[in-house]
Amino acid sequence: MVAEIKQSLHLDVGADGIATLTIDVPGHPVNTLTEQLGIEMAEVLTRIERDPAIAAVVITGKPTGFLAGADLNMLRGFKTAARATAASRGAQLQMARIAALGKPMVAAIHGPALGGGCELALASHYRIATEQAELGLPEAKLGLIPGAGGTQRLPRLIGIRAALEIILQGRSVKAAKARKLGLVDEVVPHPILLEVAHKRAGELARGERTRAEPRGRLDAERLQELALEDNPIGRRVLFAQARKRVQKETGGHYPAPQAALEAVQMGYEDGEEAGYAAEAERFGQMVASPVAARLIEIFFETTELKKDTGAPPEGKPHPVAKLAVLGAGLMGGGITYVSAAVGVPVRMRDQDDEALRKGLAYVRGILDQRVERKSLKARAAADVMALVRPTTDYSGFASADLVIEAVFEDLAVKQKVLRETEAATRADTIFASNTSSIPITRIAEAAARPELVVGMHFFSPVHKMPLLEVIKTAKTADWVVATAVAFGKHIGKTVIVVRDGVGFYTSRILGPYMNEAAHLLFEGAAVDAIDDAMTRFGFPVGPLKLLDEVGIDVAGHVTKIALDAFGARMTPPPGLDKIIADGRKGRKNQRGFYLYEGKKKGVDETVYDLLPGRRDRKPVEAREIQDRCALAMVNEAVRCLDDGILLHPRDGDIGAIFGLGFPPFLGGPFRYLDVSGSADIVRRLEELAGRHGPRFEPAQGLSERARSGQRFYQQL
Numbered sequence: 001m002v003a004e005i006k007q008s009l010h011l012d013v014g015a016d017g018i019a020t021l022t023i024d025v026p027g028h029p030v031n032t033l034t035e036q037l038g039i040e041m042a043e044v045l046t047r048i049e050r051d052p053a054i055a056a057v058v059i060t061g062k063p064t065g066f067l068a069g070a071d072l073n074m075l076r077g078f079k080t081a082a083r084a085t086a087a088s089r090g091a092q093l094q095m096a097r098i099a100a101l102g103k104p105m106v107a108a109i110h111g112p113a114l115g116g117g118c119e120l121a122l123a124s125h126y127r128i129a130t131e132q133a134e135l136g137l138p139e140a141k142l143g144l145i146p147g148a149g150g151t152q153r154l155p156r157l158i159g160i161r162a163a164l165e166i167i168l169q170g171r172s173v174k175a176a177k178a179r180k181l182g183l184v185d186e187v188v189p190h191p192i193l194l195e196v197a198h199k200r201a202g203e204l205a206r207g208e209r210t211r212a213e214p215r216g217r218l219d220a221e222r223l224q225e226l227a228l229e230d231n232p233i234g235r236r237v238l239f240a241q242a243r244k245r246v247q248k249e250t251g252g253h254y255p256a257p258q259a260a261l262e263a264v265q266m267g268y269e270d271g272e273e274a275g276y277a278a279e280a281e282r283f284g285q286m287v288a289s290p291v292a293a294r295l296i297e298i299f300f301e302t303t304e305l306k307k308d309t310g311a312p313p314e315g316k317p318h319p320v321a322k323l324a325v326l327g328a329g330l331m332g333g334g335i336t337y338v339s340a341a342v343g344v345p346v347r348m349r350d351q352d353d354e355a356l357r358k359g360l361a362y363v364r365g366i367l368d369q370r371v372e373r374k375s376l377k378a379r380a381a382a383d384v385m386a387l388v389r390p391t392t393d394y395s396g397f398a399s400a401d402l403v404i405e406a407v408f409e410d411l412a413v414k415q416k417v418l419r420e421t422e423a424a425t426r427a428d429t430i431f432a433s434n435t436s437s438i439p440i441t442r443i444a445e446a447a448a449r450p451e452l453v454v455g456m457h458f459f460s461p462v463h464k465m466p467l468l469e470v471i472k473t474a475k476t477a478d479w480v481v482a483t484a485v486a487f488g489k490h491i492g493k494t495v496i497v498v499r500d501g502v503g504f505y506t507s508r509i510l511g512p513y514m515n516e517a518a519h520l521l522f523e524g525a526a527v528d529a530i531d532d533a534m535t536r537f538g539f540p541v542g543p544l545k546l547l548d549e550v551g552i553d554v555a556g557h558v559t560k561i562a563l564d565a566f567g568a569r570m571t572p573p574p575g576l577d578k579i580i581a582d583g584r585k586g587r588k589n590q591r592g593f594y595l596y597e598g599k600k601k602g603v604d605e606t607v608y609d610l611l612p613g614r615r616d617r618k619p620v621e622a623r624e625i626q627d628r629c630a631l632a633m634v635n636e637a638v639r640c641l642d643d644g645i646l647l648h649p650r651d652g653d654i655g656a657i658f659g660l661g662f663p664p665f666l667g668g669p670f671r672y673l674d675v676s677g678s679a680d681i682v683r684r685l686e687e688l689a690g691r692h693g694p695r696f697e698p699a700q701g702l703s704e705r706a707r708s709g710q711r712f713y714q715q716l
Contacts, residue, residue, distance in 0.1 A: 008034070008040050009023060013053055018057075018198050054103060065111030067117025069112075069115025099125075104204035107127045109184065110190055115137060126200055128186045129179070130188060140170035310481050311479070311497075323404065326349050330461070331458060333348075334461055337462070353392065440455040452476075469504055471499070506660055509636040516628045523612075530542060551587075556576065559576075637669040649712040671712075
């Protein structure tokens with residue numbers, strides 16, 4: 001066996017002429033595409049081309065994965081669009097060299113093959129994946145497009161429509177789906193991956209096997225789809241539909257999907273070379289775009305958070321082998337599901353059998369959906385359900401390591417269940433409250449062991465919303481905070497840690513945002529005008545639609561708590577109580593700002609009869625609505641930093657994006673302030689304060705930065 005070892009590549013040539021090329025980028029837990037790897041690949045390809053002893057090549061990766069895309073630090077180093085375009089062109093040429101190699105190359109894929117890793121697999125002549133493999137082009141999620149030929153090779157391999165679903169949404173697919181699409185040729189168990197890959201490489205080299213036909217398994221529906229794609233008129237229809245969908249889904253805020261679509265279309269209309277040129281040019285434009293800068297920053301910030309324990313080094317997390325949940329409503333049911341889904345036994349308590357029945361049905365409903373969508377097998381769903389044990393008393397709580405309460409948002413109720421829980425659990429059992437507004441310190445006043453009380457604020461629906469806000473009081477033990485953070489990560493959440501206070505961080509900044517929408521409504525703006533303006537700003541739903549989802553009655557309760565804590569700037573418009581008194585609670589009772597029953601959907605116009613001006617609504621410019629609502633939120637975010645609720649601007653940005661839907665392309669409240677400039681934001685706030693009162697008075701930390709020129713982050 002002849003070996004050639006480089007920094008990131010190891011080439012071993014067997015006596016049978018089959019070479020194994022292993023990607024092993026040093027210092028990276030998972031392989032990433034670096035400039036050094038590109039240089040070494042060019043050298044190794046020359047060796048492969050010239051060495052007569054090499055008949056075929058199997059290319060594979062580390063045990064942790066094949067190749068998980070480009071090194072984002074490398075991309076950040078491309079300071080101009082031209083530099084990024086040149087890098088894309090170089091990567092395309094290298095992939096073209098692999099595709100044109102006179103000797104077959106078999107990609108043996110385990111773990112992630114994403115971005116450049118997927119493009120490397122696409123350039124290979126045969127692809128074998130393990131059941132744990134994952135292939136995809138996730139660039140769109142980072143504001144980028146594939147830059148090493150992915151927009152051209154993937155559509156020709158699996159068909160245009162299937163490729164666009166992966167490219168435009170930044171999706172990845174598991175091995176079984178990849179096999180069905182034709183993205184991989186075989187799926188085998190991990191222990192025999194290299195054995196099968198070597199066998200296939202030899203067969204290809206000897207002419208005993210040819211590549212499987214592209215475009216996957218052909219059923220009647222697939223043949224009809226391909227017939228549409230194989231003629232110019234059908235392709236024009238397909239691309240036109242895709243453009244409409246991209247515009248609807250992105251609102252024009254994310255240019256990458258549109259740029260990728262253009263590259264794919266150009267490759268079909270003007271030829272592959274034009275398509276590759278378009279891909280490289282647009283890749284450069286996207287790398288240099290502010291949207292990509294913000295999304296890549298978010299990626300690095302969430303990566304940092306994964307390493308953050310939320311406590312000093314001496315605060316070591318304790319294992320949570322068993323969880324108890326108080327309350328079987330939507331929140332309690334959601335917490336139960338996400339915990340049982342990762343193998344944690346859960347004791348779920350509520351007052352009566354009917355409440356427990358509904359909670360169990362909620363958990364089962366989520367599992368049934370997953371089975372129906374084939375993301376979970378029925379047996380595995382049954383195993384998850386078996387981990388959930390209901391009770392109407394505190395039996396079984398003695399063995400719980402962590403208890404999470406998700407009961408009614410009332411201080412007396414929460415203190416009552418805290419006292420009962422302490423009586424039924426061990427001396428080291430953690431008690432976590434899922435309250436969204438009540439200070440944890442107030443709840444802990446009823447505790448015999450206040451050092452074991454912490455906040456764990458989940459977001460609804462729990463199984464879909466990625467954020468968990470952990471709240472520590474002045475008395476919460478460090479190991480308790482660390483345990484809450486570790487458990488949150490274990491159940492798949494992005495976790496931020498904040499200090500205690502009314503509304504903590506997320507509920508506190510959401511209050512002024514929704515309160516300002518209410519002021520606009522009472523001043524005469526239409527419900528849909530307010531919501532449309534904020535969705536155009538980049539929020540997934542408008543504030544009044546969100547009020548319906550949260551519950552108008554709940555929001556009214558929280559508003560009173562915030563008003564008591566923060567004074568005049570949280571004052572709601574006079575008359576808001578009329579909406580609550582009219583029995584409008586939102587979606588949960590089918591009466592709110594929107595219609596939920598019958599065929600007619602949209603705004604419930606009868607709500608205007610409770611407002612000044614009744615149904616005579618006044619036009620308000622979208623920019624006015626956006627400024628008032630968004631600046632109220634970001635200004636309060638700075639106050640949270642000033643007050644020490646937030647420990648770092650990073651946590652504020654992640655919390656607002658992952659918990660409240662703040663537009664990711666703006667980077668979060670603090671990145672938004674840095675990019676816009678604190679001085680400009682202060683000017684706009686002062687102008688609003690002059691017209692609408694002191695609730696728009698700039699936060700102290702914002703005014704100070706406006707004067708000094710200091711940013712919230714050291715660099716943009």
